[in-house]
Every structure is written in C-alpha cells, then in structure tokens.
Amino acid sequence: MKLFLSALCLGFSLTAFAQNVTKELKDIETEEQAEAYVDGKKKKHYQIMRFNEENHQSKLAQDLLSGGQGTTTSTRTQFEKTYFKVVGKTNDPHYRLSYIYLDGKKHSMKEIDLIRKKVLLKHDSQLETFANLAKKYSDAKNAFKGGDTNWVKITDLPTTLADLDEILGHKVDDIYMVSNKETNQFYIVKKTHVIRRIKEVKVLKVVEQL
Structure with a gap:
C-alpha cells in the first residue's frame, strides 16, 4: 500500500x-x-x-x-x-575558416616561426593538407577537427581572428598570419569559404x- x-x-x-x-x-x-x-x-x-x-x-x-x-x-x-x-x-552572415593556434606561453618565438615555415612549405608543396597540419601543430581544442571552425558568426571566432576587414581582405584558400603579442596568441589561418548568410535559431x- x-x-x-x-x-x-x-x-x-x-x-x-x-x-x-x-x-x-x-x-x-x-x-x-x-x-x-x-x-x-x-x-x-x-x-x-x-x-x-x-x-x-x-x-x-x-x-x-x-x-x-x-x-x-x-x-x-x-x-x-x-x-x-x-x-x-x-539570418546573419556566417564565416568558416581553418586555423592553427600556437600558444606563445608554450612555444618560443623561434619555435613559432619555425612551425610557420614548416606549415607553409608543406601546404604549398601539397605534401600535407592544412587539416593534417592543424592536427599536428595546433594547440587549439578544434585541432582534432583539422582546425575547422564550422559555420559561425564573427563574434564566435577567437577574438584575435574576429577582424572583418582581415577576413574580407583574403580570397578563399589564402593562408595568412594573425598575431597578438600582448596575449601570446599566434594563428596560421586558411580562409576556406566565402561569407554566407545562414538561418539560425536560438532555442x-x-x-x-x-
């Protein structure tokens, strides 16, 4: 009972x-x-x-x-x-990049410059894809995804990368460097897609x- x-x-x-x-x-x-x-x-x-x-x-x-x-x-x-x-x-603009993040607290500038040169050499000579290079060198959490950001709003990108003028100044497949020495953040970035408006809901x- x-x-x-x-x-x-x-x-x-x-x-x-x-x-x-x-x-x-x-x-x-x-x-x-x-x-x-x-x-x-x-x-x-x-x-x-x-x-x-x-x-x-x-x-x-x-x-x-x-x-x-x-x-x-x-x-x-x-x-x-x-x-x-x-x-x-x-239905806002979204961005998609791939990046390799190098933590200046873990690497000396000499090491960072060396990694940059290795990445550019291997990528430009098509010895390795950018995704594989990100898995090998990046200190970011998305390294296992090849550094891919997926489709995100600019405010969802790492602060150092959230520069609209910088993104618009490059063509798809361009590789460029972004640095913030004050925060010891260094990025090797590949623009992988053109900007696209994407429907999004908050739930x-x-x-x-x-």
Whole structure:
C-alpha cells in the first residue's frame, strides 16, 4: 500500500512538473526572457542552444529551423522528456575558416616561426593538407577537427581572428598570419569559404526527469 501511494505521489509530482514547464514555456517569447528563466538553474536541465541550417542536420534541428518564433516541440526517452522552444531567429552572415593556434606561453618565438615555415612549405608543396597540419601543430581544442571552425558568426571566432576587414581582405584558400603579442596568441589561418548568410535559431531547452 505504501509503495502504491509513493508511486501515486510520484506520478502526481511529475504531472505537475510537466504542467508547470508547459505553462512557463508558454509565457517565454524572447531571448531575454529565456536567459532570465535559465539564470541560476542547472545547465544540465535548463539551457539555451543554437541550431543553424549548415551545422545541424537532425530532424529536430530542421523542425525548429523551419518553424517560426515560438515554435515548441519535445522529445521523449525512457528516462526524460525534453522541451524545445524557439526564442530567437536570425539570418546573419556566417564565416568558416581553418586555423592553427600556437600558444606563445608554450612555444618560443623561434619555435613559432619555425612551425610557420614548416606549415607553409608543406601546404604549398601539397605534401600535407592544412587539416593534417592543424592536427599536428595546433594547440587549439578544434585541432582534432583539422582546425575547422564550422559555420559561425564573427563574434564566435577567437577574438584575435574576429577582424572583418582581415577576413574580407583574403580570397578563399589564402593562408595568412594573425598575431597578438600582448596575449601570446599566434594563428596560421586558411580562409576556406566565402561569407554566407545562414538561418539560425536560438532555442530554450528544458529537461524533465521521468
């Protein structure tokens, strides 16, 4: 009997939580409201995500991208139900580069200059692809992806690389150097794509434990 009552109470509790989430999501319409809603909550269960039409090809992403502001959907597994609501939608310019990051705190300038020369020589002579060279030399987290940034807004690039004039000043396949000696950040950059406008949505995600 106690087990039955406990299960019953748990069922009522989960139903109430689901109803609360549905009501709360209904009242959230803007990015600012969504940010205020997740502030201070566990990121594992409450977060704001971004999906764009180039980097995200799942059915969920496509459904969210094709819907308008306020589009809401959910997914369910044995253990949780996840709610998604579109709180922002843009069609802004996106950029795609590949880069090798050299940390001046790990390498001397002599070592950095030597790596630069090796990269240019091997790439220009087609001995190795830029992606392989990035995997070999880059100190960045995206080294395992060959230094590829994927499609991102300029504000999502490393600060030292987020120079629109610099990017526009180069053609696709150009390789150029960017340095910030004050922060000990040194980059070998390859422009891999022309600028493209890409649809992107900001999505409020809430996870309900079942």
